[in-house]
Amino acid sequence: MKTLSSKAAAAVEKARSEGRAALIGYLPAGFPDVPTTIEAALAMAANGVDLIEIGIPYSDPVMDGRVIQDATVQALAAGFTVPQIFDVVRGITSATDVPVLVMTYWNPVMRMGVREFASRLAEAGGAGLITPDLIPDEAAEWMAVSDEFGLDRVYLVAPSTSPARMRSTVEASRGFVYGVSVMGITGARTSVGAAARAVVDDAHAAGAERVCVGLGVSSAAQVAEIAGYADGVIVGTALVAALRDGGVPAVAALCKDLSTGTGKNPS
Amino acid sequence: MTDIHQPAGPRVSGAAPHAEIDSDAAEAFLSHDAHSASDHESLRHAPGPYFGAYGGRWMPESLIAALDELQETFEAAKKDPEFTAQITELNSTYAGRPSLLTEAKSFAAHAGGVRVFLKREDLNHTGSHKINNVLGQALLAKRMGKTRVIAETGAGQHGVASATAAALLGLECVVYMGAEDTRRQALNVARMQLLGAEVIPVTNGSQTLKDAINDALRDWVANVDSTHYLLGTAAGAHPFPAMVRYFHEVIGEEARAQILEQTGKLPDAVCACVGGGSNAIGIFHGFLDDPSVRLYGFEAGGDGVESGRHAATITLGRPGVLHGARSYLMQDEYGQTMESHSISAGLDYPGVGPEHAYLADIGRASYEPVTDREAMDAFQLLCRTEGIIPAIETAHALAGALKVGQRLAADLAPGEQAGDKVIIVNLSGRGDKDVATAAEYFDLLPDDSAEQEIAQEGEQL
Numbered sequence: 001m002k003t004l005s006s007k008a009a010a011a012v013e014k015a016r017s018e019g020r021a022a023l024i025g026y027l028p029a030g031f032p033d034v035p036t037t038i039e040a041a042l043a044m045a046a047n048g049v050d051l052i053e054i055g056i057p058y059s060d061p062v063m064d065g066r067v068i069q070d071a072t073v074q075a076l077a078a079g080f081t082v083p084q085i086f087d088v089v090r091g092i093t094s095a096t097d098v099p100v101l102v103m104t105y106w107n108p109v110m111r112m113g114v115r116e117f118a119s120r121l122a123e124a125g126g127a128g129l130i131t132p133d134l135i136p137d138e139a140a141e142w143m144a145v146s147d148e149f150g151l152d153r154v155y156l157v158a159p160s161t162s163p164a165r166m167r168s169t170v171e172a173s174r175g176f177v178y179g180v181s182v183m184g185i186t187g188a189r190t191s192v193g194a195a196a197r198a199v200v201d202d203a204h205a206a207g208a209e210r211v212c213v214g215l216g217v218s219s220a221a222q223v224a225e226i227a228g229y230a231d232g233v234i235v236g237t238a239l240v241a242a243l244r245d246g247g248v249p250a251v252a253a254l255c256k257d258l259s260t261g262t263g264k265n266p267s
Numbered sequence: 268m269t270d271i272h273q274p275a276g277p278r279v280s281g282a283a284p285h286a287e288i289d290s291d292a293a294e295a296f297l298s299h300d301a302h303s304a305s306d307h308e309s310l311r312h313a314p315g316p317y318f319g320a321y322g323g324r325w326m327p328e329s330l331i332a333a334l335d336e337l338q339e340t341f342e343a344a345k346k347d348p349e350f351t352a353q354i355t356e357l358n359s360t361y362a363g364r365p366s367l368l369t370e371a372k373s374f375a376a377h378a379g380g381v382r383v384f385l386k387r388e389d390l391n392h393t394g395s396h397k398i399n400n401v402l403g404q405a406l407l408a409k410r411m412g413k414t415r416v417i418a419e420t421g422a423g424q425h426g427v428a429s430a431t432a433a434a435l436l437g438l439e440c441v442v443y444m445g446a447e448d449t450r451r452q453a454l455n456v457a458r459m460q461l462l463g464a465e466v467i468p469v470t471n472g473s474q475t476l477k478d479a480i481n482d483a484l485r486d487w488v489a490n491v492d493s494t495h496y497l498l499g500t501a502a503g504a505h506p507f508p509a510m511v512r513y514f515h516e517v518i519g520e521e522a523r524a525q526i527l528e529q530t531g532k533l534p535d536a537v538c539a540c541v542g543g544g545s546n547a548i549g550i551f552h553g554f555l556d557d558p559s560v561r562l563y564g565f566e567a568g569g570d571g572v573e574s575g576r577h578a579a580t581i582t583l584g585r586p587g588v589l590h591g592a593r594s595y596l597m598q599d600e601y602g603q604t605m606e607s608h609s610i611s612a613g614l615d616y617p618g619v620g621p622e623h624a625y626l627a628d629i630g631r632a633s634y635e636p637v638t639d640r641e642a643m644d645a646f647q648l649l650c651r652t653e654g655i656i657p658a659i660e661t662a663h664a665l666a667g668a669l670k671v672g673q674r675l676a677a678d679l680a681p682g683e684q685a686g687d688k689v690i691i692v693n694l695s696g697r698g699d700k701d702v703a704t705a706a707e708y709f710d711l712l713p714d715d716s717a718e719q720e721i722a723q724e725g726e727q728l
Contacts, residue, residue, distance in 0.1 A: 160330075
């Protein structure tokens with residue numbers, strides 16, 4: 001895993017130097033509108049989030065559960081278009097040093113052109129991409145272009161990932177490796193389970209310097225549990241629901257609460 | 268015919284005839300086909316994962332292990348005589364294979380006077396080609412130790428076939444179907460339930476076939492240890508396109524042997540309808556290395572491709588990735604999948620199998636749109652001239668065959684007769700399910716009948 005000039009790696013390492021796991025917060029762009037996405041992201045940054053993940057609403061989000069699906073359907077119905085992701089990223093990075101990763105299904109990137117997309121993302125100050133339906137096997141163009149523009153490429157590993165694939169995926173990643181906590185899709189779960197720890201241990205054993213865990217994490221207690229073995233914790237659905245139900249103040253309050261769980265050695 | 272589905276191995280030379288044709292027919296083939304495939308690489312048995320620039324695995328990592336397991340199981344099964352014998356046995360004693368090749372003499376009079384033969388997949392158990400694939404995949408599910416299959420369906424044809432195979436082989440079956448479709452296809456939902464399947468209405472996204480596939484994929488990620496995703500068409504991530512084609516290759520193998528037997532020569536053209544493209548790739552496969560045989564895929568042109576309301580993916584789509592494969596895709600300028608439209612629910616899909624995208628690009632097969640109206644005209648024509656009610660999907664292939672026949676007849680060499688030309692149409696399904704749609708389309712129902720009320724909602728019985 002290459003660490004050279006990685007904004008995402010720097011954010012995780014900064015948290016580590018402070019004796020904590022990094023807290024990573026997800027929101028979909030354009031939900032309920034672009035200005036609110038930027039405002040909510042900045043509220044995350046001001047309330048303990050170390051790394052911001054912004055999703056591109058897509059017509060066929062096969063890895064997402066109902067809460068995120070509904071939010072992205074609403075964003076698209078309200079007229080969100082893919083190039084607006086660069087406005088969102090620019091709006092956030094111009095106001096905070098907290099890095100911004102974009103989470104996207106691959107077809108919108110392919111449609112714009114991988115190089116064009118990467119160029120515009122870098123220009124907007126983005127850190128890189130999290131790609132839920134792009135595996136390194138199909139990513140030759142993205143590998144080359146992300147090197148050219150110095151962008152992070154965060155691939156996913158899962159409880160089902162074979163040892164050989166774990167090694168090749170870790171090797172292909174830059175920034176951190178996204179450990180999928182359970183076999184399933186996004187959505188709050190009461191328990192994250194033992195599989196998450198095995199994924200993190202396997203990824204570390206395969207050479208990953210930074211492994212962050214996502215899917216199903218919604219409470220400070222879960223954050224605290226995962227912070228015990230992972231380098232970062234990713235929260236998505238719970239934040240989307242907070243924004244839906246309570247607006248930006250609810251996002252800020254939830255982030256503040258979640259960030260209390262990131263300590264590596266809770267007293 | 269018992270060995271007709273045995274893999275023949277790659278044909279690197281056009282001089283190697285199929286094992287099952289007799290020597291007279293082989294001679295006829297060779298003399299007819301001066302430019303054999305000898306200087307070309309074989310297109311048959313393409314193993315994937317890539318078909319030129321198409322195919323692959325554009326899938327979440329969580330599912331890669333399951334795709335690997337499926338691929339390994341499939342590759343081992345193909346080499347296992349017990350498995351191929353099981354398939355052959357089920358095909359002949361359960362599905363009703365080989366299906367007939369019927370000459371449609373009266374219908375042919377409307378196709379420029381060329382000879383038209385119908386490959387009668389409508390006569391298979393469950394009424395379409397779909398049974399070929401579901402039996403094969405359900406057997407693979409058993410070999411993998413899976414106890415549950417999931418499937419997507421639009422009109423219900425693949426859902427009914429999946430429920431049938433699951434009932435036969437003792438598997439739990441869950442079918443995802445767009446909520447709108449479950450209302451319009453209430454009788455097909457009942458059919459699946461009678462066969463013991465659970466039907467889950469999909470209320471996500473646009474509530475259409477593509478959303479049913481999305482929900483099936485979400486189910487699969489969460490239940491992959493116990494569950495096989497029984498995908499219904501030759502699309503999706505590797506190994507699905509090559510595997511679904513393998514189970515449908517029997518259509519083309521039979522048709523090729525039958526046409527040689529009945530006419531003594533290869534056909535001039537083979538016509539099939541294309542949604543995802545499984546029936547088309549199945550019949551095309553038998554003729555891929557016969558360069559004299561032109562292959563035509565007919566896509567759903569809906570209200571006309573200029574209307575924007577269609578499902579003509581290859582005609583108007585652009586390459587992209589959806590549901591695990593790179594292929595042609597109906598998408599907007601931002602890469603969002605567009606909704607497709609067709610009177611035929613089975614063709615109403617914004618993607619297409621990757622092998623078709625490749626065959627289109629290299630010019631081996633041609634793909635053309637057929638409008639709802641052209642399809643329904645051909646539907647009525649086959650009913651009246653041959654006493655066969657085709658599926659509305661299939662009617663697109665019939666409409667295309669009329670055009671191909673007329674072109675062949677208009678382009679005869681000196682001394683040739685239209686009757687020397689031969690077209691095979693893959694009659695992929697029967698039209699019983701479409702009676703209400705057709706009755707409404709042709710205004711055959713009394714205004715106050717219950718059937719009319721159902722049909723106005725698009726019921727495909």
